[in-house]
Amino acid sequence: MDHQAVIEVQDLDLGYDDYLVMKNINFSINKGDIFIVMGVSGCGKSTLLKSMIGLKEPSRGKVLFNAKSFWDADEKGQLDMMRHFGVLYQSGALWSSLTVGQNVALPLQLYTKLSKEQIQEIVALKLSLVGLSGHEDFFPSGISGGMCKRVSLARAIALDPDIIFFDEPSAGLDPINSRMLDDLILELRDGLGATFVIVTHELPSIFAIGNNSIFLDEKSKTMIASGNPKELLVNCKDPRVVQFLTRGKTDDEQKSK
């Protein structure tokens, strides 16, 4: 696999007005990585994601995509970079007034010169990749939460992006659907060759798909560990990380196991 950094985050500080959420965040993500941003609820994971997808300007620091700084670029430069992203939001964020097919077709209508029939072909392909072929005419209100997430994924990959961001993909899903989504992420990584950045605190997902990660700590307001989650579980000595990765079990509980 090509180990070229597609995303680099340098000395990033994030906050809302005078309130500091995170400081001194530094990491890089290689092409083809499934990179996990983990931490307890409210630690600033989603805020970090927002600063990476262009929704929240950091107070300080840089976010580099293929060595180009996103927040230093002009509007056109930022839009060009955003064309290479796909984002799956926590709620799915499907446009409720559009059908499933129209949701996936919209990015293609906006950014390609394909004919209506060709767009329908690509929509059918993307929906089949997420296991939902034939569901084009359903409205988001008529399908289940798990299906909404998969449609949202089909929309995120509509333009074959280089990087796909996920905000809590397993939130609100049962273990079977959650596992199905994890498998799909792995299959799509292998098929599309894309890089995945996933914000989550779901331990089974973290261990099943993540090959690199950072851990954000709420109290010190910065990242306190990075690396492969499975290796962190074995090697990391920081009690906060260990407690998180073992679902809050104490040392005694772990020893007695």
Place this chain on the structure above:
Amino acid sequence: MGGICDKLIFDFSTPKTLLIKLSGDWHISAGLLETSEVTPQLIAHPDIIQINFAVTQELKWDSGLIAFLLKLIKECGQKKIQVACEGLPQEAQKLLALALKEHEKTVLPQKAPKSFFEEIGKKTLKMGDSLAQALNFLGDIAVSLTRLMTGKSYFRWDDFMLLIKRCGVDTLLLVSLISLLVGMILAFVGSIQLKMFGAQIFVADMVGIAMVRVLSAVMTGIIVSGRIGASFAAELGMMQANEEIDALRTLGVDPVEFLVIPRVLALVLMMPILTIYADLMGILGSFLISIGMLHLSPVEYLNHTQQAVKINSVWIGLIHSLVFAVIIAIAGCLRGMQCERNAAGVGQATTSAVVTGITGIVIATAIITFICQVLGV
């Protein structure tokens, strides 16, 4: 060997096998290639039973290639030609497998076609349901009001005071502006006709009676419907979408008591006050035009107004405003409570609240005017 376009090169050197060499830019942005580029080759060589692929180093691809291959595989399936994907890039093989895996197991949901008459029947039944729901809602409000008056229900005074502010103070500026302008327009348009008879002074009578009796109430009703009725519907609609209303129900709290009654009462209390205020603003607008442009004497104008506007007209105006308040509040709250649980539903609820409110105002005005006419008031 022969080439059709720079993306596809056909090789027939192996008997009964077509080797397709893929080259060039297959990205979606470069446009999709149709399978009609391959079909003539299959027709020209009917002995072909297998298609193999090879790729050149110049091949650049994304989903555009996969979409083409899927179509080709489907077409070859019908012609009983086998397609071997081994020569394709590994990633493309994985994506194809993923897409084909789904194709095999998908059962397309069947939609029964609906007849024209069935559609009409369903819409008619829906209208009946909608009327029944509105009547039920009115009944719920009546029951909740009775409970409130007998001290059996929970009433949040803090919310009520905030609603009073929203319905009254926050709407005042808009009501002032519109009523002042309506008064001015009426005076101006009326004076053109009255001038011909040298009876400009009757502008005072005309505007005074029109504003106090019906126009102020109607204009205020339309403003309040657009501003307050719509906000009630949007607010309750969002609460419905966010399951906040379900949360109230499971807590044992009647949403009508908790959410609807304060809104209806706040509007019923504020509308008559806004209407009286609008009466005064309308008369002021007419007064300014009469003094400034028609050169009437201020004292004469005020005397005429005082003589023309009887207390009965004020009461009729107030009755209008009370009826409108009930219609607007109920339309807004009912549409909000009926809202579907999505963003489009909230939009529809808001629009429907305003349309129902304004239609109700016009119908109510016609009925009250007719009753007044019959009673000779």
